[in-house]
Amino acid sequence: MPRLRKRLNGTAGQDKKGPAGKRTKTKNPGEAPATVERPSPRETSALKKCGDNVSSYWLMKSEPESRLEKGVDVKFSIEDLKAEPKQTACWDGVRNYQARNFLRAMKLGQEAFFYHSNCKEPGIAGLVKVDVQFVRMLKRFIPLAELRTHHQVHKASGGPLQHMALFTLQRLSVQPLTREEFDFILSLEEKEPS
DNA sequence: GCCAACGTTGGC
DNA sequence: GCCAACGTTGGC
Structure with missing residues:
Protein backbone atom coordinates (compact mmCIF):
# COMPACT_ATOMS: atom_id res chain seq x y z
CA MET A 1 0.00 0.00 0.00
CA PRO A 2 2.35 2.59 -1.20
CA ARG A 3 0.79 5.93 -0.93
CA LEU A 4 1.40 9.10 -2.73
CA ARG A 5 0.76 12.13 -0.68
CA LYS A 6 0.73 15.78 -1.31
CA ARG A 7 4.08 17.38 -1.00
CA LEU A 8 4.21 19.66 1.97
CA ASN A 9 5.90 22.64 0.51
CA GLY A 10 9.51 21.90 1.09
CA THR A 11 9.03 20.35 4.47
CA ALA A 12 9.76 16.82 3.56
CA GLY A 13 11.62 16.25 6.80
CA GLN A 14 8.86 17.85 8.73
CA ASP A 15 6.30 15.43 7.49
CA LYS A 16 4.95 13.08 10.07
CA LYS A 17 6.21 9.57 9.97
CA GLY A 18 2.90 8.56 8.50
CA PRO A 19 1.74 4.98 8.33
CA ALA A 20 5.27 3.72 8.42
CA GLY A 21 5.64 5.01 11.92
CA LYS A 22 2.51 3.63 13.37
CA ARG A 23 3.86 0.48 14.83
CA THR A 24 5.07 2.22 17.91
CA LYS A 25 6.23 -0.64 20.03
CA THR A 26 9.25 -1.73 18.15
CA LYS A 27 11.81 -0.16 16.02
CA ASN A 28 10.86 -0.33 12.41
CA PRO A 29 13.07 -2.89 10.69
CA GLY A 30 13.16 -0.64 7.70
CA GLU A 31 15.03 2.04 9.53
CA ALA A 32 17.99 0.06 10.72
CA PRO A 33 19.27 -0.82 7.26
CA ALA A 34 19.20 2.80 6.28
CA THR A 35 22.83 2.19 5.72
CA VAL A 36 22.50 -1.34 4.45
CA GLU A 37 25.45 -2.45 2.50
CA ARG A 38 24.04 -5.83 1.82
CA PRO A 39 20.80 -6.36 -0.04
CA SER A 40 18.66 -9.37 0.63
CA PRO A 41 19.09 -12.38 -1.66
CA ARG A 42 15.92 -11.57 -3.54
CA GLU A 43 16.95 -8.02 -3.96
CA THR A 44 20.34 -9.09 -5.11
CA SER A 45 18.93 -11.15 -7.92
CA ALA A 46 16.58 -8.38 -8.84
CA LEU A 47 19.47 -6.00 -9.07
CA LYS A 48 21.76 -8.39 -10.79
CA LYS A 49 19.54 -8.67 -13.77
CA CYS A 50 19.60 -4.92 -14.07
CA GLY A 51 23.16 -4.95 -15.25
CA ASP A 52 25.03 -2.56 -13.02
CA ASN A 53 24.28 -2.24 -9.39
CA VAL A 54 21.14 -0.19 -9.70
CA SER A 55 18.27 0.04 -12.10
CA SER A 56 17.30 3.19 -13.96
CA TYR A 57 13.73 2.14 -14.65
CA TRP A 58 10.99 1.43 -12.18
CA LEU A 59 7.45 0.34 -11.64
CA MET A 60 5.42 1.90 -8.85
CA LYS A 61 2.11 0.58 -7.66
CA SER A 62 -0.71 2.71 -6.43
CA GLU A 63 -4.36 2.06 -5.74
CA PRO A 64 -6.78 3.97 -7.97
CA GLU A 65 -9.92 2.98 -6.06
CA SER A 66 -11.07 4.13 -2.67
CA ARG A 67 -10.15 1.90 0.22
CA LEU A 68 -10.07 2.85 3.84
CA GLU A 69 -7.07 1.85 5.84
CA LYS A 70 -7.30 2.82 9.49
CA GLY A 71 -9.83 5.38 8.47
CA VAL A 72 -7.66 6.89 5.76
CA ASP A 73 -8.47 6.60 2.10
CA VAL A 74 -5.46 5.21 0.25
CA LYS A 75 -6.83 5.99 -3.20
CA PHE A 76 -4.31 7.62 -5.47
CA SER A 77 -4.73 7.11 -9.19
CA ILE A 78 -2.68 8.54 -11.98
CA GLU A 79 -5.46 11.06 -12.48
CA ASP A 80 -4.97 12.12 -8.88
CA LEU A 81 -1.27 12.58 -9.55
CA LYS A 82 -2.09 14.66 -12.59
CA ALA A 83 -4.30 16.86 -10.46
CA GLU A 84 -1.57 17.65 -7.95
CA PRO A 85 0.23 20.97 -8.02
CA LYS A 86 3.07 20.61 -10.51
CA GLN A 87 1.58 17.18 -11.20
CA THR A 88 3.99 16.01 -8.57
CA ALA A 89 3.49 14.08 -5.37
CA CYS A 90 5.62 12.68 -2.63
CA TRP A 91 5.78 8.95 -2.33
CA ASP A 92 5.42 7.60 1.15
CA GLY A 93 3.71 4.96 3.14
CA VAL A 94 6.07 2.29 1.90
CA ARG A 95 6.74 -0.02 4.80
CA ASN A 96 8.44 -2.91 3.14
CA TYR A 97 12.16 -2.40 3.53
CA GLN A 98 13.01 -3.83 0.15
CA ALA A 99 10.67 -1.40 -1.53
CA ARG A 100 12.13 1.39 0.54
CA ASN A 101 15.63 0.49 -0.49
CA PHE A 102 14.52 0.73 -4.07
CA VAL A 128 5.98 9.17 -14.39
CA LYS A 129 9.41 10.34 -13.52
CA VAL A 130 10.89 10.13 -10.11
CA ASP A 131 10.27 12.41 -7.72
CA VAL A 132 7.24 11.51 -8.56
CA GLN A 133 5.95 13.59 -11.42
CA PHE A 134 3.34 12.81 -14.02
CA VAL A 135 4.79 12.50 -17.51
CA ARG A 136 2.01 11.11 -19.65
CA MET A 137 -0.65 8.46 -19.91
CA LEU A 138 0.27 5.42 -21.92
CA LYS A 139 -1.34 5.47 -25.33
CA ARG A 140 -3.39 2.60 -24.06
CA PHE A 141 -3.82 0.96 -20.70
CA ILE A 142 -1.72 -2.17 -20.46
CA PRO A 143 -3.51 -4.70 -18.31
CA LEU A 144 -1.83 -7.04 -15.92
CA ALA A 145 -3.32 -9.98 -17.79
CA GLU A 146 -1.54 -8.96 -20.97
CA LEU A 147 1.75 -8.50 -19.17
CA ARG A 148 1.33 -11.91 -17.63
CA THR A 149 0.71 -13.49 -21.01
CA HIS A 150 3.97 -12.04 -22.29
CA HIS A 151 5.74 -13.10 -19.13
CA GLN A 152 4.58 -16.68 -19.62
CA VAL A 153 5.63 -16.72 -23.25
CA HIS A 154 8.95 -15.11 -22.47
CA LYS A 155 9.72 -17.62 -19.77
CA ALA A 156 9.73 -20.24 -22.47
CA SER A 157 11.30 -18.16 -25.21
CA GLY A 158 13.78 -16.16 -23.17
CA GLY A 159 12.06 -12.91 -24.01
CA PRO A 160 12.45 -9.58 -22.21
CA LEU A 161 9.72 -10.08 -19.61
CA GLN A 162 10.91 -13.50 -18.48
CA HIS A 163 12.03 -12.26 -15.07
CA MET A 164 9.76 -9.29 -14.62
CA ALA A 165 9.61 -8.39 -10.95
CA LEU A 166 5.85 -7.90 -11.07
CA PHE A 167 5.63 -11.68 -11.28
CA THR A 168 8.80 -12.80 -9.55
CA LEU A 169 8.95 -10.45 -6.57
CA GLN A 170 5.40 -10.68 -5.42
CA ARG A 171 3.82 -7.82 -3.60
CA LEU A 172 6.72 -5.49 -4.00
CA SER A 173 5.20 -2.06 -4.41
CA VAL A 174 8.29 -0.39 -5.81
CA GLN A 175 10.27 -2.48 -8.20
CA PRO A 176 13.11 -2.17 -10.67
CA LEU A 177 12.80 -2.81 -14.39
CA THR A 178 15.56 -3.53 -16.81
CA ARG A 179 15.87 -1.32 -19.84
CA GLU A 180 14.74 -4.29 -21.94
CA GLU A 181 11.63 -4.73 -19.84
CA PHE A 182 10.90 -1.04 -19.92
CA ASP A 183 11.36 -0.77 -23.67
CA PHE A 184 9.34 -3.86 -24.37
CA ILE A 185 6.42 -2.66 -22.29
CA LEU A 186 6.56 0.76 -23.93
CA SER A 187 6.46 -0.91 -27.32
CA LEU A 188 3.20 -2.59 -26.32
CA GLU A 189 1.31 0.67 -26.33
CA GLU A 190 1.73 0.85 -30.11
CA LYS A 191 0.24 -2.58 -30.55
CA GLU A 192 -3.24 -3.96 -30.46
CA PRO A 193 -4.21 -5.55 -27.16
CA SER A 194 -3.28 -9.20 -27.32
C1' DG B 1 -15.86 -9.98 -0.43
C1' DC B 2 -12.79 -13.86 -0.47
C1' DC B 3 -8.65 -15.74 0.44
C1' DA B 4 -3.82 -17.29 -0.90
C1' DA B 5 0.57 -15.83 -0.38
C1' DC B 6 3.55 -13.39 1.88
C1' DG B 7 5.45 -10.28 5.68
C1' DT B 8 5.83 -8.84 10.62
C1' DT B 9 5.51 -9.28 15.49
C1' DG B 10 6.63 -10.98 19.70
C1' DG B 11 6.57 -14.80 23.20
C1' DC B 12 9.28 -18.41 24.28
C1' DG C 1 16.31 -18.10 16.51
C1' DC C 2 11.88 -20.55 16.04
C1' DC C 3 7.34 -20.22 14.77
C1' DA C 4 2.36 -19.27 15.71
C1' DA C 5 -0.59 -15.59 15.43
C1' DC C 6 -1.64 -11.77 13.21
C1' DG C 7 -1.53 -8.21 9.44
C1' DT C 8 -1.08 -6.86 4.52
C1' DT C 9 -1.15 -7.29 -0.44
C1' DG C 10 -3.52 -7.75 -4.30
C1' DG C 11 -5.71 -10.77 -7.87
C1' DC C 12 -9.97 -12.69 -8.66
Whole structure:
Protein backbone atom coordinates (compact mmCIF):
# COMPACT_ATOMS: atom_id res chain seq x y z
CA MET A 1 0.00 0.00 0.00
CA PRO A 2 2.35 2.59 -1.20
CA ARG A 3 0.79 5.93 -0.93
CA LEU A 4 1.40 9.10 -2.73
CA ARG A 5 0.76 12.13 -0.68
CA LYS A 6 0.73 15.78 -1.31
CA ARG A 7 4.08 17.38 -1.00
CA LEU A 8 4.21 19.66 1.97
CA ASN A 9 5.90 22.64 0.51
CA GLY A 10 9.51 21.90 1.09
CA THR A 11 9.03 20.35 4.47
CA ALA A 12 9.76 16.82 3.56
CA GLY A 13 11.62 16.25 6.80
CA GLN A 14 8.86 17.85 8.73
CA ASP A 15 6.30 15.43 7.49
CA LYS A 16 4.95 13.08 10.07
CA LYS A 17 6.21 9.57 9.97
CA GLY A 18 2.90 8.56 8.50
CA PRO A 19 1.74 4.98 8.33
CA ALA A 20 5.27 3.72 8.42
CA GLY A 21 5.64 5.01 11.92
CA LYS A 22 2.51 3.63 13.37
CA ARG A 23 3.86 0.48 14.83
CA THR A 24 5.07 2.22 17.91
CA LYS A 25 6.23 -0.64 20.03
CA THR A 26 9.25 -1.73 18.15
CA LYS A 27 11.81 -0.16 16.02
CA ASN A 28 10.86 -0.33 12.41
CA PRO A 29 13.07 -2.89 10.69
CA GLY A 30 13.16 -0.64 7.70
CA GLU A 31 15.03 2.04 9.53
CA ALA A 32 17.99 0.06 10.72
CA PRO A 33 19.27 -0.82 7.26
CA ALA A 34 19.20 2.80 6.28
CA THR A 35 22.83 2.19 5.72
CA VAL A 36 22.50 -1.34 4.45
CA GLU A 37 25.45 -2.45 2.50
CA ARG A 38 24.04 -5.83 1.82
CA PRO A 39 20.80 -6.36 -0.04
CA SER A 40 18.66 -9.37 0.63
CA PRO A 41 19.09 -12.38 -1.66
CA ARG A 42 15.92 -11.57 -3.54
CA GLU A 43 16.95 -8.02 -3.96
CA THR A 44 20.34 -9.09 -5.11
CA SER A 45 18.93 -11.15 -7.92
CA ALA A 46 16.58 -8.38 -8.84
CA LEU A 47 19.47 -6.00 -9.07
CA LYS A 48 21.76 -8.39 -10.79
CA LYS A 49 19.54 -8.67 -13.77
CA CYS A 50 19.60 -4.92 -14.07
CA GLY A 51 23.16 -4.95 -15.25
CA ASP A 52 25.03 -2.56 -13.02
CA ASN A 53 24.28 -2.24 -9.39
CA VAL A 54 21.14 -0.19 -9.70
CA SER A 55 18.27 0.04 -12.10
CA SER A 56 17.30 3.19 -13.96
CA TYR A 57 13.73 2.14 -14.65
CA TRP A 58 10.99 1.43 -12.18
CA LEU A 59 7.45 0.34 -11.64
CA MET A 60 5.42 1.90 -8.85
CA LYS A 61 2.11 0.58 -7.66
CA SER A 62 -0.71 2.71 -6.43
CA GLU A 63 -4.36 2.06 -5.74
CA PRO A 64 -6.78 3.97 -7.97
CA GLU A 65 -9.92 2.98 -6.06
CA SER A 66 -11.07 4.13 -2.67
CA ARG A 67 -10.15 1.90 0.22
CA LEU A 68 -10.07 2.85 3.84
CA GLU A 69 -7.07 1.85 5.84
CA LYS A 70 -7.30 2.82 9.49
CA GLY A 71 -9.83 5.38 8.47
CA VAL A 72 -7.66 6.89 5.76
CA ASP A 73 -8.47 6.60 2.10
CA VAL A 74 -5.46 5.21 0.25
CA LYS A 75 -6.83 5.99 -3.20
CA PHE A 76 -4.31 7.62 -5.47
CA SER A 77 -4.73 7.11 -9.19
CA ILE A 78 -2.68 8.54 -11.98
CA GLU A 79 -5.46 11.06 -12.48
CA ASP A 80 -4.97 12.12 -8.88
CA LEU A 81 -1.27 12.58 -9.55
CA LYS A 82 -2.09 14.66 -12.59
CA ALA A 83 -4.30 16.86 -10.46
CA GLU A 84 -1.57 17.65 -7.95
CA PRO A 85 0.23 20.97 -8.02
CA LYS A 86 3.07 20.61 -10.51
CA GLN A 87 1.58 17.18 -11.20
CA THR A 88 3.99 16.01 -8.57
CA ALA A 89 3.49 14.08 -5.37
CA CYS A 90 5.62 12.68 -2.63
CA TRP A 91 5.78 8.95 -2.33
CA ASP A 92 5.42 7.60 1.15
CA GLY A 93 3.71 4.96 3.14
CA VAL A 94 6.07 2.29 1.90
CA ARG A 95 6.74 -0.02 4.80
CA ASN A 96 8.44 -2.91 3.14
CA TYR A 97 12.16 -2.40 3.53
CA GLN A 98 13.01 -3.83 0.15
CA ALA A 99 10.67 -1.40 -1.53
CA ARG A 100 12.13 1.39 0.54
CA ASN A 101 15.63 0.49 -0.49
CA PHE A 102 14.52 0.73 -4.07
CA LEU A 103 12.99 4.09 -3.33
CA ARG A 104 16.33 5.27 -2.02
CA ALA A 105 18.06 3.99 -5.10
CA MET A 106 15.86 6.07 -7.36
CA LYS A 107 17.28 9.18 -8.84
CA LEU A 108 15.50 12.31 -9.80
CA GLY A 109 14.16 12.23 -13.31
CA GLN A 110 14.36 8.49 -13.80
CA GLU A 111 11.37 6.98 -15.50
CA ALA A 112 8.80 4.71 -13.92
CA PHE A 113 5.57 3.07 -14.89
CA PHE A 114 2.56 4.00 -12.79
CA TYR A 115 0.76 0.77 -12.02
CA HIS A 116 -2.81 0.56 -10.79
CA SER A 117 -3.18 -2.20 -8.25
CA ASN A 118 -5.92 -3.69 -6.13
CA CYS A 119 -8.60 -2.51 -8.50
CA LYS A 120 -11.04 -3.65 -11.13
CA GLU A 121 -8.53 -3.55 -13.91
CA PRO A 122 -4.99 -3.80 -12.66
CA GLY A 123 -2.26 -2.72 -15.04
CA ILE A 124 0.05 0.03 -16.21
CA ALA A 125 -1.69 3.35 -16.70
CA GLY A 126 1.02 5.87 -17.34
CA LEU A 127 4.54 7.13 -17.20
CA VAL A 128 5.98 9.17 -14.39
CA LYS A 129 9.41 10.34 -13.52
CA VAL A 130 10.89 10.13 -10.11
CA ASP A 131 10.27 12.41 -7.72
CA VAL A 132 7.24 11.51 -8.56
CA GLN A 133 5.95 13.59 -11.42
CA PHE A 134 3.34 12.81 -14.02
CA VAL A 135 4.79 12.50 -17.51
CA ARG A 136 2.01 11.11 -19.65
CA MET A 137 -0.65 8.46 -19.91
CA LEU A 138 0.27 5.42 -21.92
CA LYS A 139 -1.34 5.47 -25.33
CA ARG A 140 -3.39 2.60 -24.06
CA PHE A 141 -3.82 0.96 -20.70
CA ILE A 142 -1.72 -2.17 -20.46
CA PRO A 143 -3.51 -4.70 -18.31
CA LEU A 144 -1.83 -7.04 -15.92
CA ALA A 145 -3.32 -9.98 -17.79
CA GLU A 146 -1.54 -8.96 -20.97
CA LEU A 147 1.75 -8.50 -19.17
CA ARG A 148 1.33 -11.91 -17.63
CA THR A 149 0.71 -13.49 -21.01
CA HIS A 150 3.97 -12.04 -22.29
CA HIS A 151 5.74 -13.10 -19.13
CA GLN A 152 4.58 -16.68 -19.62
CA VAL A 153 5.63 -16.72 -23.25
CA HIS A 154 8.95 -15.11 -22.47
CA LYS A 155 9.72 -17.62 -19.77
CA ALA A 156 9.73 -20.24 -22.47
CA SER A 157 11.30 -18.16 -25.21
CA GLY A 158 13.78 -16.16 -23.17
CA GLY A 159 12.06 -12.91 -24.01
CA PRO A 160 12.45 -9.58 -22.21
CA LEU A 161 9.72 -10.08 -19.61
CA GLN A 162 10.91 -13.50 -18.48
CA HIS A 163 12.03 -12.26 -15.07
CA MET A 164 9.76 -9.29 -14.62
CA ALA A 165 9.61 -8.39 -10.95
CA LEU A 166 5.85 -7.90 -11.07
CA PHE A 167 5.63 -11.68 -11.28
CA THR A 168 8.80 -12.80 -9.55
CA LEU A 169 8.95 -10.45 -6.57
CA GLN A 170 5.40 -10.68 -5.42
CA ARG A 171 3.82 -7.82 -3.60
CA LEU A 172 6.72 -5.49 -4.00
CA SER A 173 5.20 -2.06 -4.41
CA VAL A 174 8.29 -0.39 -5.81
CA GLN A 175 10.27 -2.48 -8.20
CA PRO A 176 13.11 -2.17 -10.67
CA LEU A 177 12.80 -2.81 -14.39
CA THR A 178 15.56 -3.53 -16.81
CA ARG A 179 15.87 -1.32 -19.84
CA GLU A 180 14.74 -4.29 -21.94
CA GLU A 181 11.63 -4.73 -19.84
CA PHE A 182 10.90 -1.04 -19.92
CA ASP A 183 11.36 -0.77 -23.67
CA PHE A 184 9.34 -3.86 -24.37
CA ILE A 185 6.42 -2.66 -22.29
CA LEU A 186 6.56 0.76 -23.93
CA SER A 187 6.46 -0.91 -27.32
CA LEU A 188 3.20 -2.59 -26.32
CA GLU A 189 1.31 0.67 -26.33
CA GLU A 190 1.73 0.85 -30.11
CA LYS A 191 0.24 -2.58 -30.55
CA GLU A 192 -3.24 -3.96 -30.46
CA PRO A 193 -4.21 -5.55 -27.16
CA SER A 194 -3.28 -9.20 -27.32
C1' DG B 1 -15.86 -9.98 -0.43
C1' DC B 2 -12.79 -13.86 -0.47
C1' DC B 3 -8.65 -15.74 0.44
C1' DA B 4 -3.82 -17.29 -0.90
C1' DA B 5 0.57 -15.83 -0.38
C1' DC B 6 3.55 -13.39 1.88
C1' DG B 7 5.45 -10.28 5.68
C1' DT B 8 5.83 -8.84 10.62
C1' DT B 9 5.51 -9.28 15.49
C1' DG B 10 6.63 -10.98 19.70
C1' DG B 11 6.57 -14.80 23.20
C1' DC B 12 9.28 -18.41 24.28
C1' DG C 1 16.31 -18.10 16.51
C1' DC C 2 11.88 -20.55 16.04
C1' DC C 3 7.34 -20.22 14.77
C1' DA C 4 2.36 -19.27 15.71
C1' DA C 5 -0.59 -15.59 15.43
C1' DC C 6 -1.64 -11.77 13.21
C1' DG C 7 -1.53 -8.21 9.44
C1' DT C 8 -1.08 -6.86 4.52
C1' DT C 9 -1.15 -7.29 -0.44
C1' DG C 10 -3.52 -7.75 -4.30
C1' DG C 11 -5.71 -10.77 -7.87
C1' DC C 12 -9.97 -12.69 -8.66
